[in-house]
């Protein structure tokens with residue numbers, strides 16, 4: 132009989148700790164006894180469970196003990212056939228999923244607005260991506276979902292594709308009718324991989340959108356650390372059905388993940404799964420009531436933003452502010468100055484994320500927002516809002532194959548000279564980490580204008596000195 136209250140991996144670590152073991156093995160901090168005095172107080176409780184693969188604590192790469200038990204409990208809770216614990220986030224899940232499907236030159240159908248880890252996975256695999264352009268949604272004012280029509284077209288035009296790779300939900304918690312798309316892909320005999328980084332809690336049922344596994348996905352990766360209470364970098368990777376070569380998937384998981392996986396991270400997955408499994412009606416009421424209160428507080432500052440309403444396709448743990456007078460970046464800067472920290476800003480929106488239990492003190496929030504209000508009244512500046520003018524083709528392939536890019540020398544040029552060259556680096560505002568320009572895509576005026584507009588508004592990029600230029604392939 133499976134009991135979701137159990138946390139076998141965490142319990143094994145606590146049990147080990149209570150024996151006060153004399154450690155003649157790594158890690159060098161010896162359960163916290165040898166550590167910088169400066170950080171000892173903050174780290175000590177965590178270091179006492181920061182063990183390694185000693186007898187009784189199993190091995191992530193060949194589990195047959197407490198890790199296997201903990202993964203089985205997770206598989207049972209999420210209704211998967213098999214669940215893996217990941218210690219390098221959804222990033223490593225995305226890389227491994229793609230590598231498990233594609234050898235160099237293989238086509239794979241991929242949503243254009245994917246996280247950069249998906250693009251990196253395509254490049255590592257030497258795959259030939261067929262990108263599906265997201266459509267602009269009026270109610271959210273964003274490019275988000277892809278359509279059944281675009282999937283049907285891609286399947287027809289690229290019958291050799293090995294898999295379809297989608298993101299569900301988007302960063303802002305918006306979902307779409309995934310089940311009908313998966314059914315269509317399955318009818319063509321292909322598997323569907325889902326980056327569900329932001330949807331681990333969909334397993335809790337209404338009012339959350341339906342989880343990707345329930346919609347029929349074959350492989351699903353979820354950042355447990357994003358929307359459930361797990362430690363940063365911990366994720367679940369779920370397998371369902373017969374379309375997956377699990378041995379190949381496991382091969383890439385052990386290629387890409389550390390041979391010394393962190394036990395505090397893995398145990399936090401065990402605890403997070405148990406937390407979700409025990410989340411009951413009362414917890415739901417408390418969380419939703421608190422969210423409603425916070426939404427009302429924000430809604431009362433209507434001069435500066437509107438709070439976007441929730442549709443059945445939206446995750447209620449996400450709240451989007453549509454800014455009215457100042458850009459999203461400017462409003463976020465003022466909020467941060469008052470120690471209110473949103474998840475991210477775009478030109479005209481700000482995303483705030485709630486947890487699964489109340490964590491905001493309303494009186495304190497109101498006091499800080501009053502100060503935000505006064506600051507914003509002083510700096511109202513409508514002219515700086517410059518919204519998303521890009522549009523994406525329904526289906527797009529890269530100008531150069533990844534193998535060709537590897538052989539072609541790249542050079543950095545000023546933006547004024549970059550037009551019509553193929554980009555040798557992606558340009559990715561971070562967060563949300565979704566590419567504005569992909570490596571291998573031809574650079575146009577639109578890209579350049581958008582990059583400069585975002586820089587002006589205060590967006591952050593991970594590219595070195597992006598304002599000065601971009602790396603391009605000159606010899607193509």
Ligand SMILES: Cc1ncc(COP(=O)(O)O)c(C=O)c1O
Pocket residue numbers: 219220221222223245246248298301302326328329354364366563564
């Ligand atoms: C849609 C999406 N996929 C994947 C990732 C990467 O996840 P992780 O941070 O767990 O590696 C992110 C991170 O922001 C994301 O937003």
